[in-house]
Amino acid sequence: MKGSIYKSNGKTLITQHYDNYLKSFDFEIEQIYVDTSYGKTHILVAGPPEGKPIFIFQGGNCINPMTLSWFLPLVDKYRVYAPDTIGHPGYSDESRISAKDHSFAQWIKELMDYFNIESSAFVGPSYGAGIILRLATFMPDKIDCSVLVSPAGIRLGSKTRMIKDILLPLILFNSTSSQKHLNKITDTMSDNSMKEIDKKVIGDVFKYIRLEQEMPKLTTKEELLHYQSPTLIIAGKKDIFFPENRLNKVAREIIPNLIAFKTYDMGHFPSEEHLVKINNDIVDFLNTYY
Known part of the structure; x- marks a missing residue:
């Protein structure tokens, strides 16, 4: 897509929100730019340098620090890499990447190569989970384990x-x-x-913002035949986009090593109370499988 995703003075306003969010975090964050074949990518890096790597992908049409704020307990132990998705609000380039082919997998590989990371754990809410499923399809060996929260890329709501x-x-x-x-x-x-x-x-x-209107491709069983990494899915009963009752059966059919499918009585955006439970689930899962 050509042209800016921002209307009028949108970029200034949105990056202001972004910076304010970063200031609310009580730990050090590095901001790094990485050149990829899809454009310049801005990445937030935090957590102990010696910690095992975790990539966290933002939700679609959202700002990276907002969805990163859902998973802050991970920063205590892990080296967290949170890229601004290209073509979504934030500091990365604005040309959109297709979520229907191998493009996101290649983009992630280039980011991992920059940091000399061979394989990693991955966490993604919503659109971010759909991105991880593209990586699972085309480069499954890059994923040590993954956590998909209210995931796109499996089944849509009504x-x-x-x-x-x-x-x-x-x-x-x-x-x-x-x-x-x-x-x-x-x-x-x-x-x-x-x-x-x-x-x-x-x-x-x-x-x-000129919103991204295309959801990530719905993943098929055939695409994930070579993806054997432990996977945790967390879904909401009241999620309008990807409700638990539509995801559960399909996820179990297509994901070979689905360790657990956790359901909460929540919407697409988790409440503070649900985030405490979600992070406990994620930490337990990572302690066991990573």
Whole structure:
């Protein structure tokens, strides 16, 4: 896609949110730029240098520090690499990468090569999980284990419901800027638990970003025949995009080494309470399999 993903002064506003989020973290973060064949990639790096590597991919149409903030307990023990996805809000280049072919796998390999990482653990919420599934398809040996949270790339929720509860309020919000319509979307996405700071970010993303509208390709069983790494899936019963009741059966059919499928009574955006449980699940999983 040619041209900027930002409308008017959107880049300034969104990167302001990004920087404010980073300031809220109480640990050191390095910001590194890596040249890849898909464009310049901005990566947040944190955690003990001697720690085992974990790559964390941001949710789609979101900012990297927001979804990174969901997994902060991992920074205590692991060396965390969190790239801004190219073509999504943040500091990376704006040309979009296809989530339907090998492109994301190649992009990740180039990032790993830069840091001399042969293989790693991977964590991804939403679109980020869909990216990991592209890597699992084309370069499965790069993945030591993976955690997919509310994952894209397996099965979609009800399109009718998405139109009614997300798309229509989004059209109304974009034409009126009314907080009421934004609240309708964020309440649906988070089961009424979204933090005010995140509502503001999401509102500005909706207003000032040309949104990525293509979901990652739905992964097939055949694509994952060579992917044998331990995998944990965490899903929400009230997730409008990727609900647990649609994911569960398909995930068990297509992922060869699915260690556990955990279900929480949550929306697409987890509440603070759910994040505590999710991180306990992830830490237990990593302690056992990584």
